[in-house]
Amino acid sequence: GESVGLHLPTLSVQEGDNSIINCAYSNSASDYFIWYKQESGKGPQFIIDIRSNMDKRQGQRVTVLLNKTVKHLSLQIAATQPGDSAVYFCAENREGTYKYIFGTGTRLKVLA
């Protein structure tokens, strides 16, 4: 699986700016994707999902973009707030299987 040890990629953004977090997924047969947010000492929490028949999905302040050609997923957070500081993971599921494969996390730091 993916491994970055203690050197988790970090994105630092100014409060109020937009954030873009990227994820390269591994399996071209994956057809369902989720972004999770994980705060320190807590389990992952669902943010937004997207199926492979879509290329964009919007939620409240968040947008997920899917590019199947290059197996790339991104999470956009509008007007980033201090409470958005966390580690963000993408996860993929391949149709016919019953599990998620989690990608490399990105730590988001919101600067006041």
Next chain:
Amino acid sequence: EAGVAQSPRYKIIEKRQSVAFWCNPISGHATLYWYQQILGQGPKLLIQFQNNGVVDDSQLPKDRFSAERLKGVDSTLKIQPAKLEDSAVYLCASSPRLDPSYNEQFFGPGTRLTVL
């Protein structure tokens, strides 16, 4: 609605000792997952139950790890004997159905294990 409960929250043991973790899923959830999350990495699935049957345990190190869900409700994960590389957070998650594409997987807070 109560969430997924796990205990203990923290555990420190010496290598070669044994340890057990407990998980109580959300009421009515048939599917239960155990994940291992090493610091700085995404969760890795160890074992998945549907009721009291195992759906997937392909990444469970069966020489030292075992898990059970005897009555199809709560579950225990055991490590015997523990190794240094088992230091991680062990996450339990549950879902009302087997198909993960319905996005109904809820995670507990995890148990942080430190092996010295």
